[in-house]
Amino acid sequence: MTPSRQGSIHLFRLWGISVYLHWSWFFVAYYAISARVPKYGSPVWGVLEYLALFLIVLMHEFGHSLACRRVGGQADQIVLWPLGGVAYVNAPPRPGATLWSIAAGPLVNVALLPVLLGLLYVDHLAGWQESLPDLHVFLWAVSFINGLLLGFNLLPVYPLDGGQILRSLLWYALGKGRSLMVATGIGFAGGLGFVALAVWGRELWMGILSLFLLVNCWRSFQEARALRRLEHLPRRREYACPVCETSPPIGPFWLCQHCGQPCDLFAHGAVCPQCQGHHEAVACPDCGRAKPLLAWDPAIPEG
Numbered sequence: 610m611t612p613s614r615q616g617s618i619h620l621f622r623l624w625g626i627s628v629y630l631h632w633s634w635f636f637v638a639y640y641a642i643s644a645r646v647p648k649y650g651s652p653v654w655g656v657l658e659y660l661a662l663f664l665i666v667l668m669h670e671f672g673h674s675l676a677c678r679r680v681g682g683q684a685d686q687i688v689l690w691p692l693g694g695v696a697y698v699n700a701p702p703r704p705g706a707t708l709w710s711i712a713a714g715p716l717v718n719v720a721l722l723p724v725l726l727g728l729l730y731v732d733h734l735a736g737w738q739e740s741l742p743d744l745h746v747f748l749w750a751v752s753f754i755n756g757l758l759l760g761f762n763l764l765p766v767y768p769l770d771g772g773q774i775l776r777s778l779l780w781y782a783l784g785k786g787r788s789l790m791v792a793t794g795i796g797f798a799g800g801l802g803f804v805a806l807a808v809w810g811r812e813l814w815m816g817i818l819s820l821f822l823l824v825n826c827w828r829s830f831q832e833a834r835a836l837r838r839l840e841h842l843p844r845r846r847e848y849a850c851p852v853c854e855t856s857p858p859i860g861p862f863w864l865c866q867h868c869g870q871p872c873d874l875f876a877h878g879a880v881c882p883q884c885q886g887h888h889e890a891v892a893c894p895d896c897g898r899a900k901p902l903l904a905w906d907p908a909i910p911e912g
């Protein structure tokens with residue numbers, strides 16, 4: 610349940626990352642801007658405030674994407690939609706790389722804090738409250754938005770950034786599957802807390818956001834269960850994935866590219882026993898990367 614590129618407008622491409630705007634954004638933008646306009650003397654500032662919100666969201670998502678690339682992951686797409694932004698990132702399956710990809714988003718908001726505080730100070734010195742009241746209200750609104758985004762995103766409620774940071778930290782101690790299980794468990798409790806708050810405060814927007822978080826948390830919980838099952842399988846210790854260093858499970862966990870039958874590619878030297886078809890690369894069930902069988906053999910150095 611995340612916005613897809615379908616039904617989205619391609620806005621631009623920067624540093625190899627394509628930015629899309631989902632169609633639903635326009636509907637919500639109309640109402641969100643209308644709600645902001647009465648604060649200002651000129652309605653233009655209501656539009657500017659809403660655009661500034663999404664500029665901050667976009668910078669946050671670029672933080673995730675660029676950091677993910679930096680640690681060797683893939684990230685080439687950001688979709689903006691009414692609930693914020695989604696950076697499609699695929700970090701290498703290591704806790705450190707994942708931690709950095711996630712933390713870089715909120716760090717952008719942290720970096721914006723002194724900039725906005727500086728502007729508020731200038732506003733104070735120059736007396737814009739009297740001379741440029743719209744600019745004054747705008748600066749306070751944008752600073753508030755940035756602080757709110759930072760605080761909200763850091764809540765340890767999976768899949769918010771704070772929840773994902775907690776998961777990466779737990780990964781060091783508990784491993785990939787268990788850390789996700791614990792983080793999604795806390796995420797559920799937090800998500801239900803959000804629902805309760807939304808009902809209590811009759812906040813429709815908060816309700817939609819909580820449901821979105823809960824659905825994605827449930828999905829990740831299912832992923833955690835699958836990871837735990839995978840972790841419990843017996844392993845072929847003579848091989849190790851060149852990317853994540855995990856030994857492959859023993860059993861027919863690969864689908865033959867040639868005949869489509871399940872087979873154990875490690876038992877027969879990357880050859881399917883049913884059709885004798887050879888496989889150039891063997892995918893790692895733990896991290897998903899495909900590498901030639903030779904690269905899986907620690908006795909043979911990678912050339």
Ligand SMILES: [Zn+2]
Pocket residue numbers: 669673714715762770
């Ligand atoms: Zn984020």
Ligand SMILES: [Zn+2]
Pocket residue numbers: 850851852853854855893894895896897898
């Ligand atoms: Zn792997």
Ligand SMILES: [Zn+2]
Pocket residue numbers: 865866867868869870881882883884885886
């Ligand atoms: Zn086959």
